[in-house]
Amino acid sequence: MKCSTLYILSLFIITGASHAHDVQVPASIEHSPLDQVTKHIHVVHGTQALPSPQTRGFMNNPAVITTRNGVIIVDPGSSEEIGRQLLEKIKNVSDKPVIAVFNTHVHGDHWLGNHGIRAVYPSVPVYAHERMIERINAGEGQEWIKLFMDMTKQAIEGTKVVAPNIGLKGGETLKLDDITLRIHHTGHAHTDGDIMIEVVGDKGLFFGDIVAANRVPNSDVPEDASFKGTIKAIKLMLDGSATFFIPGHGLSGGREVPESSLHFLVKLRESVTRYYMQGLTDFEMKEKVIKDLSEFQDWHNFKEIGRVISFVYQEVEHDNF
Ligand SMILES: [Zn+2]
Numbered sequence: 619m620k621c622s623t624l625y626i627l628s629l630f631i632i633t634g635a636s637h638a639h640d641v642q643v644p645a646s647i648e649h650s651p652l653d654q655v656t657k658h659i660h661v662v663h664g665t666q667a668l669p670s671p672q673t674r675g676f677m678n679n680p681a682v683i684t685t686r687n688g689v690i691i692v693d694p695g696s697s698e699e700i701g702r703q704l705l706e707k708i709k710n711v712s713d714k715p716v717i718a719v720f721n722t723h724v725h726g727d728h729w730l731g732n733h734g735i736r737a738v739y740p741s742v743p744v745y746a747h748e749r750m751i752e753r754i755n756a757g758e759g760q761e762w763i764k765l766f767m768d769m770t771k772q773a774i775e776g777t778k779v780v781a782p783n784i785g786l787k788g789g790e791t792l793k794l795d796d797i798t799l800r801i802h803h804t805g806h807a808h809t810d811g812d813i814m815i816e817v818v819g820d821k822g823l824f825f826g827d828i829v830a831a832n833r834v835p836n837s838d839v840p841e842d843a844s845f846k847g848t849i850k851a852i853k854l855m856l857d858g859s860a861t862f863f864i865p866g867h868g869l870s871g872g873r874e875v876p877e878s879s880l881h882f883l884v885k886l887r888e889s890v891t892r893y894y895m896q897g898l899t900d901f902e903m904k905e906k907v908i909k910d911l912s913e914f915q916d917w918h919n920f921k922e923i924g925r926v927i928s929f930v931y932q933e934v935e936h937d938n939f
């Protein structure tokens with residue numbers, strides 16, 4: 619599976635599948651503002667372009683939750699440098715120390731920046747789903763470093779694997795200083811080890827990559843995903859108490875942010891299921907499914923939908939076997 623991840627992401631480099639309409643978002647973290655989105659949450663809304671020498675690997679939404687006596691970081695980006703730059707930005711909103719770091723899932727754009735935070739705060743606890751920690755300890759961390767070194771032409775040089783050290787299962791309520799966090803895990807979704815983090819007092823929810831605004835869900839590493847599980851996770855969170863949502867990529871907002879990912883995924887599964895029932899193979903249905911989903915053609919990674927259809931097809935086949 620790891621090899622195919624590398625292969626698929628390498629294909630992006632070769633085919634240049636990043637998108638011209640990303641230009642409205644600054645590519646590097648230095649030029650991206652730390653936006654306040656709720657009372658205690660600030661987010662750097664990153665570029666949706668894939669890692670390159672120009673972005674120095676930056677492609678996610680690093681965030682900070684301010685507490686009375688500290689700050690909590692969520693997903694500190696994809697290199698030591700980006701983690702350190704995030705710390706610089708945080709100085710504009712708080713002069714308090716980092717008391718915890720959370721990683722939403724194992725994909726390198728979200729957690730390789732742990733190194734930059736631990737370089738300054740050597741004993742800060744880093745929380746993640748226990749399955750993510752298992753995968754990193756089994757060697758996946760090094761593979762992400764290698765991939766990002768290749769994609770950025772060595773711009774993340776020096777970044778080391780700093781695995782999370784506190785494992786979560788989902789269902790925990792954590793009181794950190796004056797902030798209460800509720801950890802959600804609803805089974806295999808974007809990966810087999812996602813956490814979603816609810817900042818209870820703010821009614822804010824970090825989705826990780828279970829939701830990516832204006833981006834084809836699960837399209838970067840579809841072999842890691844359960845499309846069905848992603849639908850389940852989004853529905854459960856929409857039925858919960860959060861009202862403001864921070865996606866793993868793209869802009870934060872109200873219910874419309876997760877609802878649009880959900881709409882895409884439901885439509886995709888319905889379309890693939892319909893043609894499967896008619897006896898079409900994934901290859902034969904591809905153009906029909908693309909037509910059914912044409913309202914999403916401006917989304918990031920829409921060009922990758924053929925690959926995504928194959929994985930959804932396998933799920934539908936499995937469900938009907
Ligand atoms: Zn991801």
Ligand SMILES: [Zn+2]
Nearest residue numbers: 725727827866
């Ligand atoms: Zn991501």
